[in-house]
Structure formats: structure tokens, C-alpha cells
Amino acid sequence: MSLLEVHAISKSFRGLKAVSDASFEIPEGSINALIGPNGAGKTTIFNMIAGVFPPDTGRILFLKKEIQGLRPDQVCAAGIGRTFQIVKPFAGLSVLENVMVGAFLRESSAAGARKVATQILERLQLAAKRDLPASSLTLPDRKRLEVARALATRPKLLLLDEVMAGLRPTETDQIVEVFRDLNRKYGTTILLIEHVMRAVMALAQHVGVLHHGEVIARGTPQEIVRHPAVLESYLGEEADL
Amino acid sequence: MNRSHLGLLLLGGALAALPLFAGNYALSVVTLILYFAYTGQAWNVMMGFAGQLSLGHALYVGVGAYAAGGLFFHYGIGPWAGLWLAMLLCVALGLVIGFLAFRFSISGVYFALLTIAFAEFTRIGFDHLDSLGGPGGMFLKVAQRDTWDVLNFRGPPLMYYYAILVLCGGALGLCSWLLRSKAGYYWQAIRENEEAAQALGINTFRWKMLAVAISSAMTSVSGVFFAFYYNNLFPEQIFNISRSIEIILGPVIGGVGTLFGPILGAALLTVLSDSITEGLAAIGWEIPGIKQVFYGVVLLGVVMFLPNGIWPPLARMLRLK
Numbered sequence: 001m002s003l004l005e006v007h008a009i010s011k012s013f014r015g016l017k018a019v020s021d022a023s024f025e026i027p028e029g030s031i032n033a034l035i036g037p038n039g040a041g042k043t044t045i046f047n048m049i050a051g052v053f054p055p056d057t058g059r060i061l062f063l064k065k066e067i068q069g070l071r072p073d074q075v076c077a078a079g080i081g082r083t084f085q086i087v088k089p090f091a092g093l094s095v096l097e098n099v100m101v102g103a104f105l106r107e108s109s110a111a112g113a114r115k116v117a118t119q120i121l122e123r124l125q126l127a128a129k130r131d132l133p134a135s136s137l138t139l140p141d142r143k144r145l146e147v148a149r150a151l152a153t154r155p156k157l158l159l160l161d162e163v164m165a166g167l168r169p170t171e172t173d174q175i176v177e178v179f180r181d182l183n184r185k186y187g188t189t190i191l192l193i194e195h196v197m198r199a200v201m202a203l204a205q206h207v208g209v210l211h212h213g214e215v216i217a218r219g220t221p222q223e224i225v226r227h228p229a230v231l232e233s234y235l236g237e238e239a240d241l
Numbered sequence: 242m243n244r245s246h247l248g249l250l251l252l253g254g255a256l257a258a259l260p261l262f263a264g265n266y267a268l269s270v271v272t273l274i275l276y277f278a279y280t281g282q283a284w285n286v287m288m289g290f291a292g293q294l295s296l297g298h299a300l301y302v303g304v305g306a307y308a309a310g311g312l313f314f315h316y317g318i319g320p321w322a323g324l325w326l327a328m329l330l331c332v333a334l335g336l337v338i339g340f341l342a343f344r345f346s347i348s349g350v351y352f353a354l355l356t357i358a359f360a361e362f363t364r365i366g367f368d369h370l371d372s373l374g375g376p377g378g379m380f381l382k383v384a385q386r387d388t389w390d391v392l393n394f395r396g397p398p399l400m401y402y403y404a405i406l407v408l409c410g411g412a413l414g415l416c417s418w419l420l421r422s423k424a425g426y427y428w429q430a431i432r433e434n435e436e437a438a439q440a441l442g443i444n445t446f447r448w449k450m451l452a453v454a455i456s457s458a459m460t461s462v463s464g465v466f467f468a469f470y471y472n473n474l475f476p477e478q479i480f481n482i483s484r485s486i487e488i489i490l491g492p493v494i495g496g497v498g499t500l501f502g503p504i505l506g507a508a509l510l511t512v513l514s515d516s517i518t519e520g521l522a523a524i525g526w527e528i529p530g531i532k533q534v535f536y537g538v539v540l541l542g543v544v545m546f547l548p549n550g551i552w553p554p555l556a557r558m559l560r561l562k
């Protein structure tokens with residue numbers, strides 16, 4: 001069953017077409033990646049799904065319901081959690097409190113939120129740092145905190161916006177492991193927007209390639225790296241992955 | 242019971258017993274401290290917790306004061322009824338300001354300007370409200386000063402002292418509860434990063450409006466107290482922007498967003514202001530404005546060296562955190 005269906009969405013900014021007629025769907029329980037060069041429209045699509053702005057045309061269905069045009073908080077309440085490419089921790093709060101804020105979406109008491117947050121911190125191996133101020137975390141930990149916060153809202157679909165950007169290869173491998181774990185153990189469906197091909201190849205089951213706002217290819221990672229249009233426009237003739 | 246509870250209990254006990262030892266002058270100073278502590282606490286809900294900077298809180302003090310004072314002045318209706326009218330008007334005003342600002346994404350400095358604008362034009366409006374005295378002021382009848390007329394909130398200074406002490410305790414309890422509840426977490430998330438807060442399912446408009454409603458309701462009570470304690474109200478004074486600034490100095494010096502900051506700040510500033518006056522009188526300096534200079538220098542020092550206020554480092558030192 002498709003959890004998310006994107007039907008022919010388009011978006012222009014001052015006449016410049018950022019996304020045109022993009023369509024794809026995300027099966028429940030899968031890990032998906034959207035890749036493409038800078039300016040291909042990845043983040044624009046991400047923002048339309050997350051409710052930052054609506055598409056000009058087209059429809060976005062989540063659990064068979066139209067969600068295009070909802071506010072970000074409504075999208076989140078509907079069951080879509082997101083992270084930010086440039087991490088946005090609540091710097092003045094502790095790690096645990098950051099995650100509790102997310103947990104309050106489905107928990108009304110502080111004790112309940114604390115319990116959920118503690119579990120999620122363990123899942124992301126941040127439990128030891130729960131009482132530190134979020135501002136004291138290193139970048140890899142901040143990225144984990146972004147994910148933990150989003151997970152605390154109990155999303156059915158997790159949107160990850162370049163969550164590997166700026167990480168070292170070993171750090172990337174670690175966080176890839178975290179996502180694989182989340183998907184396997186808890187059935188979390190994931191859509192990642194990613195530049196780091198290493199992570200995409202290791203993680204995604206389905207890949208979509210964007211170029212100049214259009215989806216030019218869809219398939220498994222193995223299919224994608226051999227796809228002529230992708231090689232030409234994005235990966236280059238000598239792609240060696 | 243931990244150290245901070247114990248400290249609070251001792252402080253509360255000392256303040257409750259203070260009238261047994263202190264004279265009228267000391268009592269009036271502490272009343273003033275508690276008044277600023279309470280009002281600062283109310284302002285802190287909006288700025289300290291939810292991050293919405295109001296520089297026009299004198300608006301709520303003034304409207305609250307005139308609402309309850311006016312009812313008493315014209316119809317002899319005591320403040321226990323007037324309180325509700327004061328709260329209703331102030332919350333309505335706060336929500337209008339909040340709606341305008343939050344719907345149309347006016348934030349930060351521009352939000353602060355909007356709050357100043359509302360306070361200013363309300364001041365000018367009251368200057369033309371002749372039924373409430375206009376610029377000449379409204380004077381409540383100063384009746385019996387010896388008996389406690391609790392129903393009409395008329396009585397000796399001691400009564401006002403205990404009233405404001407109870408208000409302070411109540412505000413501290415309310416704020417500490419709010420801060421530990423969902424509202425407190427949501428407000429702080431909005432304060433730290435509104436976009437991230439929204440992405441976590443928080444309807445930021447609604448929660449900011451709630452902060453404004455609670456803060457304005459609490460501040461309206463300051464106004465009611467002010468009207469019945471001082472008995473005279475002038476638009477020029479009560480709505481003045483310097484009054485708004487006075488309200489926020491306590492929490493800023495004490496620690497914005499903390500529970501004890503507003504109380505500590507109010508105490509330090511009031512004592513400081515008084516001791517500067519007395520110190521200058523003792524050495525015989527009578528240069529106009531010299532008091533403000535000293536006051537300003539101390540504020541500057543605190544803001545420069547303790548930008549988060551005095552309470553956070555003090556709490557660490559006393560191991561209260």
C-alpha cells in the first residue's frame with residue numbers, strides 16, 4: 001500500500017519552474033531516496049510535502065487523504081515527521097526536553113512525554129547525553145537529535161532533509177545503521193533527500209532522480225546508477241559506486 | 242523536599258512574619274518589591290517563556306487599574322467584581338494585539354513596537370475619557386485606614402502587603418506549574434526556534450495567543466492592586482512607556498525565563514534605587530539626574546557581565562539546579 005502519493009505537483013518561484021509535474025509514491029515500510037544535483041528541486045518537493053508552502057498544481061495524498069496546503073503543524077499531526085537540513089535544536093533546552101517537545105504531540109502529561117522521549121533517546125544512542133544542553137552537542141549528535149525529535153511525534157513517515165550532509169564517512173555509516181534499524185525494528189517509512197550517494201546506495205530500496213524539477217528516473221539503486229539519463233545529467237559517465 | 246523548596250519556604254515564612262519586625266517604611270518598600278516581582282512574573286510568561294517581547298505591559302496595568310478603579314469610583318463596586326472586568330478587557334486587548342501580530346507574522350522588534358503603539362494610543366485615548374478623569378486623573382476615595390475592609394479592598398498598608406504577597410506566591414506557583422506542563426515546553430520551543438516548533442506539530446499561533454492571554458490577565462491584576470493601593474490614576478503616568486520599561490527591568494536583571502529572576506531582580510533594583518538615593522543624600526550630592534546615572538551604570542554592568550541575569554549563576558552557586 002502507498003503511504004504517500006505525489007501526483008503531478010508543480011511549483012514556480014517568480015516564473016522560474018522549480019518543480020514540474022513530479023509524481024512518485026512511497027510504499028509503506030520502505031526506505032526511499034530522492035536525489036539530484038543542486039537546484040534540481042529536491043528541497044522544494046520536500047517543503048511542499050512538509051507544508052512549508054503549497055504546490056501550484058497537483059495533489060499530495062497521505063494515507064489516501066489530500067494534505068497539500070496544510071500547515072506544517074497539521075502535516076506533522078497527520079503523521080509526517082521531518083528534520084531540517086540546517087539543524088534547528090532548541091538550544092536553551094536539554095536533549096531530553098528537546099525530544100519531549102515532540103512527544104507532547106501525542107502525550108498530554110509531562111511524565112508521559114518524558115517516558116516516550118527517554119525510549120527514543122535510547123533508540124538513537126543519545127540516552128547518555130539526555131541532560132546536556134542541546135547547544136553543547138556535536139554536529140552528528142545534533143543530527144541525531146533532529147531525528148529523535150521528529151520520531152517523538154510518532155510519525156508514520158519520516159522525511160529526512162540531507163541528514164548526512166556535513167558528516168564524516170564513519171559518522172554517515174553509523175547514522176545509516178540507525179535508520180536501517182528504525183525501519184527494520186519499528187517499520188518506520190523513510191523518505192530521504194540526499195546528496196551523499198554512499199548513504200543512498202546503502203540505505204534506499206527505491207530511488208527517484210530529479211533534474212531541473214523533473215523526475216527523470218525511478219528504480220532501485222542498482223538500476224539508477226546504470227540509468228543512461230542519470231549518468232548523463234547527474235552522476236557522470238565515470239560513476240563508480 | 243529539596244534545597245530550593247526549603248529556601249522558598251524560609252523566604253515565604255520570613256515575608257509573612259516581616260510585619261512583626263519591620264516598620265511602615267520597610268513594609269512599603271517590600272510591598273513595592275513584591276508588586277514589581279508579581280508584574281515582572283506576568284511579563285515573563287510572554288517574553289521569558291514564549292519569547293514574545295512586549296514593551297507595552299503598562300497597557301494592561303493601566304486598563305486593569307482604570308477598569309476596577311472606575312467601577313469603584315462611579316458605582317461603588319468593589320475590586321472583587323472589578324477584577325473580572327479588568328481581566329476581560331486586558332485579555333481582549335492582548336488577543337487583539339496578538340492576533341494582529343501573529344496572523345500577519347509581525348515578530349521580534351516589530352512586535353515590540355506594536356505593543357508600544359497600543360500602550361501609547363490607549364494613553365492618549367484615556368486622556369480624552371472625561372468620565373474617568375481625563376488628564377486630570379481619577380482619585381479613589383481614601384476611606385478608613387485602620388480597619389480591614391477586605392470586601393472593598395480598603396484598609397491599612399498591612400492589608401496591601403499581604404495581598405501582594407499572596408499574589409506573588411500565587412504567580413510563582415502558577416508559573417512553575419505552567420513551565421513544567423505541556424504549555425511551558427511548547428512556549429520554550431517556540432521561543433528557541435519557531436520553525437522547528439511548528440514542524441513538531443505545534444500550532445504556534447494558538448500557543449502564543451495563550452501566552453499573551455495569561456500574561457495580560459495576570460498583569461491586569463497588578464493594575465487593580467495599583468488602583469486601590471495608590472488611589473490615584475493618571476493616564477500620563479500609568480500608561481507611560483517608562484512604566485513598561487520599569488516592569489521588564491526586574492526580570493531582565495534577575496534572569497529572563499527563570500522563575501526566581503523576576504523576584505530577585507525586583508528586590509535588587511528597588512533596594513539599589515533606594516540605597517543610591519540615601520547614599521547620595523548622606524554624602525550631600527545633590528546633582529539632578531545623578532541617581533539615574535548610578536542606576537544606569539549598575540544595569541549596564543549586570544547586562545554586560547551577566548547577560549542571562551543574576552539568577553542563573555546564583556542558582557548554580559547555591560546548587561539549586
